[in-house]
Amino acid sequence: MKIVRKTKSVEILIDVFKNSHNAFSVVNLIDRFKDEMNKTTIYRILEKLEQDGVIHSFLGIDGLKWYAKCQDCSSHHHIDTHPHFQCQSCGKLDCLQTEITIPSIQNRQIDFAQILLVGKCEKCLS
Ligand SMILES: [Zn+2]
Numbered sequence: 431m432k433i434v435r436k437t438k439s440v441e442i443l444i445d446v447f448k449n450s451h452n453a454f455s456v457v458n459l460i461d462r463f464k465d466e467m468n469k470t471t472i473y474r475i476l477e478k479l480e481q482d483g484v485i486h487s488f489l490g491i492d493g494l495k496w497y498a499k500c501q502d503c504s505s506h507h508h509i510d511t512h513p514h515f516q517c518q519s520c521g522k523l524d525c526l527q528t529e530i531t532i533p534s535i536q537n538r539q540i541d542f543a544q545i546l547l548v549g550k551c552e553k554c555l556s
Pocket residue numbers: 483484485486500501503507508509510
């Protein structure tokens with residue numbers, strides 16, 4: 431298993447995802463760390479972390495790419511079949527701790543699934 435080389439930039443980005451079920455968009459991360467690292471570095475690190483099974487990516491309602499921490503994934507084998515939830519009011523996106531059964535379909539091989547549930551988060555509901 432390949433391990434991501436722990437540069438300072440890598441550590442900063444891993445820290446963002448650690449202990450959080452929240453997802454972060456690439457745009458958000460670029461803006462947040464614009465003083466510490468450039469865009470290309472962020473793209474490169476995120477891509478590498480995804481390859482190594484540390485984070486997974488998916489698209490939000492706005493078509494932006496979002497990343498969140500993986501639970502039990504390994505290098506080149508992602509097993510993230512949980513749905514994601516995005517709030518229409520505040521835009522927050524997170525991983526749901528719910529299992530969704532992916533149906534098996536005849537003559538098709540399913541490699542991954544992207545399920546995005548859209549609505550209002552707990553904060554916007556109250
Ligand atoms: Zn994963």
